[in-house]
Amino acid sequence: SFTPRVFSGIQPTGNLHLGNYLGALKRFVDWQARDAETIYCMVDLHAITVWQDPADLQKSTRELCAGFIAAGLDPENSILINQSQVPEHAQLAWVFNCVARMGWMQRMTQFKDKAGKNAQNASLGLFAYPALMAADILVYHATHVPVGEDQKQHLELTRDIATKFNHDYGVDFFPITEPVIEGAGTRVMSLRDGSKKMSKSDVSDASRINLTDDADTIAKKIRKAKTDPDALPSEVAGLSDRAEAKNLVNIFAALNNQSVEEVLADVGGKQFSEFKPMLAELAVAKMSPITTEMARLMEHQDEIDKILARGAERARAITAPILRQTYDIIGM
Ligand code: ADP
Ligand code: NA
Incomplete structure (x- = not known):
């Protein structure tokens, strides 16, 4: 029978909270317990689409990895990785930058929300973010992507990119990934204001x-x-x-x-x-x-670094052949 391959990621931007635990980590652990291949990623390349202090980024990445493990993810079972340590994510993202259309990206509501009024001053990376997310998923040929409601539009774009790539090159190579949207009931709200979600970036x-x-x-x-x-x-x-x-x-x-x-x-x-x-x-x-x-775990950072190095090695056994096949299809 068919084994689902599950991929999801969280940005290492600090302040990991109860909402992240109930809405993401706890569900990642549930997937791990099922008959599924599970890959979970600290998406540092996504984090730098807005400014990150280098020392904070490094600490937040290790802290997020510690959070994954402490929440119950077993590095022997799930593949735990830091995005920048698996270079095929960024390499496939470049290919997808050339597949995705400007018009598609301009419709992304999260870019509009995050860039705000001063979109001319946003990074090019923030604009291209959904193409990198498509690469994160498709570089594993992942079949299931558990994400919050806010990521639904990006997952539709992932499907559009896979469809256009397959069509343009006349192949049936990238899967059309199913979103696994977590219900609205799992959204944890701020303890100070029930109309706002609990968030890493809340100043309170x-x-x-x-x-x-x-x-x-x-x-x-x-x-x-x-x-x-x-x-x-x-x-x-x-x-x-x-x-x-x-x-x-x-x-x-x-x-x-x-x-x-x-x-x-x-x-x-x-x-x-x-x-x-x-x-x-x-x-x-x-x-x-x-x-x-x-x-x-934060007192044993060498342990964390070893887990991430091992995770990258296991991940690359999947991603390197998929990137190679992609390049072959393109004529590179
Ligand atoms: P934040 O919005 O706090 O910066 P992220 O956007 O990095 O958090 O989200 C990481 C993961 O945690 C995503 O899967 C997201 O759906 C989930 N998540 C974030 N905030 C909440 C919340 N308040 N309730 C439930 N799940 C959440
Ligand atoms: Na598993």
């Missing part, structure tokens, strides 16, 4: 639970999370228009591997003064092993 540290926070900090951030004065409802419908309340219940459900219905059946009628300590206890119980292991 209290808005997120970092994977580097200790137990006391995690508990304190949950105690201080924004809520409303009402008791918890016993039905999901009672959470509509209560973004902050909904977020805390969602987090509880995700951490406890329960549905929101199941959580509300237990806690409906309770005040936040009672629910928050329950959530804090759960979050500390689930996150402490991860934060502790991450901190341990």
Whole structure:
């Protein structure tokens, strides 16, 4: 039977948080447990599409690798890599820069959001980012790409690039990859503002639970999370228009591997003064092993560097032949 090949990546830009864990890392671990070949990437080449301090980038890359492992990714099972250490990503991206059309790239909403009003001053790399993402995926002939809703347009572009390449060269070489869009229910919102997603780039540290926070900090951030004065409802419908309340219940459900219905059946009628300590206890119980292991690994950077070197070697056994075949098709 057919074994799915799963690829996904995260930018090493620091402040890895609970949203990254529940929305990405925990799902990566679920894929690893299935009958799938799993490849997970720290996408440093994507990170430098906007300015990164060199020392911070290096630290964030190791920290992200530590986070992957601490969250449960096994480097003997999954292939864990840092993008720049597998040069075929960038080499195939150049080919795709020549396949993708300017008009396609100009429609990308994430570029418009990230470049803002001053698009003339954005890097060329930020504009070309989706072609590199297509290369990240297709250089492995990956079949499944678990990503958030915000990456859907980039995955459609990946399919367009594969289709055009196959058509232009008259081959059936690159697969048309299926997106595995994670549900909106898995989106973790800011602890300070229920209308914004929890994000690495939020200036308020209290808005997120970092994977580097200790137990006391995690508990304190949950105690201080924004809520409303009402008791918890016993039905999901009672959470509509209560973004902050909904977020805390969602987090509880995700951490406890329960549905929101199941959580509300237990806690409906309770005040936040009672629910928050329950959530804090759960979050500390689930996150402490991860934060502790991450901190341990950060004391052994040689261990991390070895894992990434070995991951690059395993990755290149896949990517080098695919790039070679691509060049052959093109006549290079
Ligand atoms: P950020 O937006 O914090 O910079 P990234 O864009 O690097 O995070 O996202 C890395 C991964 O984590 C992606 O798969 C993304 O979908 C997921 N992710 C990021 N923020 C959240 C969130 N608040 N809730 C759920 N998943 C998230
Ligand atoms: Na696997």
